[in-house]
Amino acid sequence: MKPQDNLDSFLDDLELDKTLDRIRRTIVVLSGKGGVGKSTIAANLALSLALAGKRVGILDIDFHGPSIPKLFGLEGQRVETDEQQKLVPLEFVSNLKVMSLGLLLQGNDDAVIWRGPMKMGALKQLLKDVSWGDLDYLIIDSPPGTGDEPLSVVQLIKNITGAVVITTPQDLSLSDVRRSLRFCEKLNLPVLGVIENMSGFVCPHCGKTSMIFKSGGGEVMAKEMGVDFLGRVPIEPDIVLTSDAGKPFVYYFSKSQTGKDFEAMVNKLIEKIETSTSDVSPVASQPSGDGEGEGSGGLCIAVPVSEGKMASHFGHCEQFYLYQVDCSKKEILSSKALTPPPHEPGLLPKWLAEQKVQLILSGGMGERAQELLKEKGIAVLIGVTGDSPEDVVRDYLHDKLRSGDNLCSH
Numbered sequence: 345m346k347p348q349d350n351l352d353s354f355l356d357d358l359e360l361d362k363t364l365d366r367i368r369r370t371i372v373v374l375s376g377k378g379g380v381g382k383s384t385i386a387a388n389l390a391l392s393l394a395l396a397g398k399r400v401g402i403l404d405i406d407f408h409g410p411s412i413p414k415l416f417g418l419e420g421q422r423v424e425t426d427e428q429q430k431l432v433p434l435e436f437v438s439n440l441k442v443m444s445l446g447l448l449l450q451g452n453d454d455a456v457i458w459r460g461p462m463k464m465g466a467l468k469q470l471l472k473d474v475s476w477g478d479l480d481y482l483i484i485d486s487p488p489g490t491g492d493e494p495l496s497v498v499q500l501i502k503n504i505t506g507a508v509v510i511t512t513p514q515d516l517s518l519s520d521v522r523r524s525l526r527f528c529e530k531l532n533l534p535v536l537g538v539i540e541n542m543s544g545f546v547c548p549h550c551g552k553t554s555m556i557f558k559s560g561g562g563e564v565m566a567k568e569m570g571v572d573f574l575g576r577v578p579i580e581p582d583i584v585l586t587s588d589a590g591k592p593f594v595y596y597f598s599k600s601q602t603g604k605d606f607e608a609m610v611n612k613l614i615e616k617i618e619t620s621t622s623d624v625s626p627v628a629s630q631p632s633g634d635g636e637g638e639g640s641g642g643l644c645i646a647v648p649v650s651e652g653k654m655a656s657h658f659g660h661c662e663q664f665y666l667y668q669v670d671c672s673k674k675e676i677l678s679s680k681a682l683t684p685p686p687h688e689p690g691l692l693p694k695w696l697a698e699q700k701v702q703l704i705l706s707g708g709m710g711e712r713a714q715e716l717l718k719e720k721g722i723a724v725l726i727g728v729t730g731d732s733p734e735d736v737v738r739d740y741l742h743d744k745l746r747s748g749d750n751l752c753s754h
């Protein structure tokens with residue numbers, strides 16, 4: 345290698361790190377074989393995460409049969425570059441961005457023969473050259489099997505969060521998926537869980553599920569292999585119809601039973617990832633104030649914060665801003681920023697109780713966390729909107745918050 349090549353490769357690595365630094369968690373979606381609904385599930389998981397308030401990106405790295413543009417109705421759309429010559433992902437909704445090799449290769453039907461090293465080079469470029477901005481989750485839809493693409497992704501993205509593995513209940517698919525699980529094991533890629541797709545059939549007339557094939561094999565296999573089972577998705581005619589119409593199923597049917605199943609799977613993922621000790625966050629700037637006086641009268645309010653703004657979800661904030669307020673005078677007496685301890689199940693509620701927090705104002709929070717906080721005697725007001733944590737507290741004091749009841753007992 346010439347010195348210039350070394351330098352170029354070093355600069356590329358720096359660029360890659362810079363892009364990846366803004367992506368907090370990356371999930372690769374794998375399957376043992378094609379046609380099990382991997383892309384369909386990846387698209388619906390990405391949208392369900394976005395519906396849970398996360399900033400999400402989905403990246404389709406299938407060189408030979410990219411289907412994500414079709415699933416999001418983005419086929420044929422042009423990808424623009426920004427002033428830094430980075431590729432601007434397409435927006436499906438404001439907090440869900442899409443990028444696919446299919447969008448970049450479209451109109452180019454010449455048979456390109458991608459060999460391993462070429463794929464690795466193209467993937468590295470794709471990973472470093474997309475201007476995702478800040479993301480809570482990047483979902484990578486990988487081609488079926490254990491080929492060059494998932495291997496390259498795992499090698500290029502350090503600290504990848506883990507893999508979700510899709511199977512169908514049939515024995516053939518189950519034996520293929522075992523290979524995927526062994527692939528993860530060899531690469532030290534954590535398996536976040538297995539999803540069994542096409543598990544039973546939902547009758548479009550009566551809405552009941554019939555087990556036209558067997559079901560439950562995915563769960564048994566997950567148990568045998570010592571990995572979590574996230575849930576099952578039945579064969580749903582509406583999944584095919586909505587996919588063909590260019591919208592993931594949960595876009596229209598988030599309140600259906602299958603929509604709720606997707607929500608439950610995503611909640612399991614969020615819970616598993618965001619309460620893990622390795623889910624560490626960078627440090628945000630501190631608010632002003634001496635921070636004295638919490639618990640010494642008035643009310644102590646905590647607001648989860650990321651990058652100086654109120655975080656949309658309690659579980660993944662970088663810091664908590666604590667405000668000591670006087671509810672009767674509607675005044676903030678003092679404030680301080682605290683970085684929570686590394687996430688471990690149940691640790692955050694305990695720590696907030698130790699800080700004498702009495703009320704949390706938050707955009708969103710999982711049910712389990714709400715229960716744990718309630719047990720610690722901490723009131724929770726969720727669904728709160730706003731950027732500046734201080735303004736949110738002031739709005740609360742002046743009864744101007746748009747959601748929930750005023751929980752101040754003074």
Ligand code: ADP
Pocket residue numbers: 375377378379380381382383384385411488541542543577578579580581583584587
């Ligand atoms: P893969 O990515 O594993 O190759 P796809 O996501 O492209 O699979 O899905 C293959 C086909 O199966 C698509 O036509 C899709 O609409 C359909 N499909 C996937 N999951 C379901 C489901 N749960 N119910 C009905 N059809 C489904």
